[in-house]
Amino acid sequence: MQRIHIYIILLLILSGCNNATETKDTTTKKQEIKSSLSPKSMLDEEGTKKLVTVLTDYYSVKEGFMSTNSANIAKGSAVLMTTADSMRSYTKRTANAGMLTPYLDTLVIESGKMATAKTTKEQEIPFAKASDVLFAMLKKADLKNTVVYQQHCPMAFDDKGGNWLSNEEEIKNPYFPKKMPDCGDVADSLK
Numbered sequence: 211m212q213r214i215h216i217y218i219i220l221l222l223i224l225s226g227c228n229n230a231t232e233t234k235d236t237t238t239k240k241q242e243i244k245s246s247l248s249p250k251s252m253l254d255e256e257g258t259k260k261l262v263t264v265l266t267d268y269y270s271v272k273e274g275f276m277s278t279n280s281a282n283i284a285k286g287s288a289v290l291m292t293t294a295d296s297m298r299s300y301t302k303r304t305a306n307a308g309m310l311t312p313y314l315d316t317l318v319i320e321s322g323k324m325a326t327a328k329t330t331k332e333q334e335i336p337f338a339k340a341s342d343v344l345f346a347m348l349k350k351a352d353l354k355n356t357v358v359y360q361q362h363c364p365m366a367f368d369d370k371g372g373n374w375l376s377n378e379e380e381i382k383n384p385y386f387p388k389k390m391p392d393c394g395d396v397a398d399s400l401k
Contacts, residue, residue, distance in 0.1 A: 247355040257307050260297040261351055264317070265358065265375070267293045268344055271324065272374060275337065275384030276391075280330045287324035287333070290340075294318045313347035316340075334385060338372040345375055348400055357401050363394040373397065 251258045267290040274283035298314035301307040316339065323336035345360045359376045366372030366385040374384050381394045 249356040250354045251351040253307050253351060254304070257297075257300060257304060257351075258353075260293070260300055261348070261353060262356065264290070264293050264297055265344070265348065265356070268340065268375060269377060271321075271337065271340075272376070272384050275330065275333075275374075276382060276387045278330055278387055280328065280333060283330060283333050283337075284325050284327070287321045291318055291321035291325060294321060310347055310351060313343050313350065316343045317347070334367075334372070337374070337384070338367070341372075341374045345373070345398070345400075353400055358399065359396050360398040361394050362397040363390075365390070365393060 249258055249262050251261055253261060267286065271283055271286040271290055274280075274286050294314050294317040298311060298318060301311045301314060320336040320340040320343070324333045324340070327333045327336070341360075345358070348358055357377060359379055360373055361376055361381055361383075362371060362373050363383050363385050364371045372385055376382065379396060381392045381396075383391050383393050386393055
């Protein structure tokens with residue numbers, strides 16, 4: 211009789227583990243389907259494409275920080291400044307996109323500072339400001355079907371902390387790419 215109870219308990223445990231696996235598989239499949247969808251936002255198709263281009267150009271700047279190459283950061287920042295300015299022109303002539311103009315103004319200014327700075331240290335503060343304003347703008351635009359992680363390093367800027375954006379959950383810290391590349395956590399996300 212006691213053996214039957216043990217078998218029943220084992221069956222329940224095993225079936226529970228199987229359900230957890232099925233749930234994880236289902237979640238993974240849902241994420242794959244979502245990532246295969248086209249990005250959407252409160253903007254029209256043209257505006258959403260411009261928004262995604264700005265985000266893509268931002269990621270290029272972040273990669274410059276990961277390689278600690280101030281010239282690549284400057285070059286990427288100049289491109290980001292141009293695409294952000296192009297989107298700013300678009301928002302000025304599009305009724306529902308006008309509310310994004312202040313974010314883009316700041317993004318253009320901070321990108322310009324990164325483009326003209328001589329060292330990665332000088333580029334970090336405008337990068338942090340650009341990261342925060344870009345994430346706020348993406349939230350305001352209600353970007354969907356594009357995964358964006360806002361990540362945070364508590365040790366950046368003399369322990370005041372600094373944020374950056376990533377398209378992957380894995381931490382790759384642009385403030386300490388050589389010393390502490392995995393220092394930080396996911397503070398927020400858009401999916």
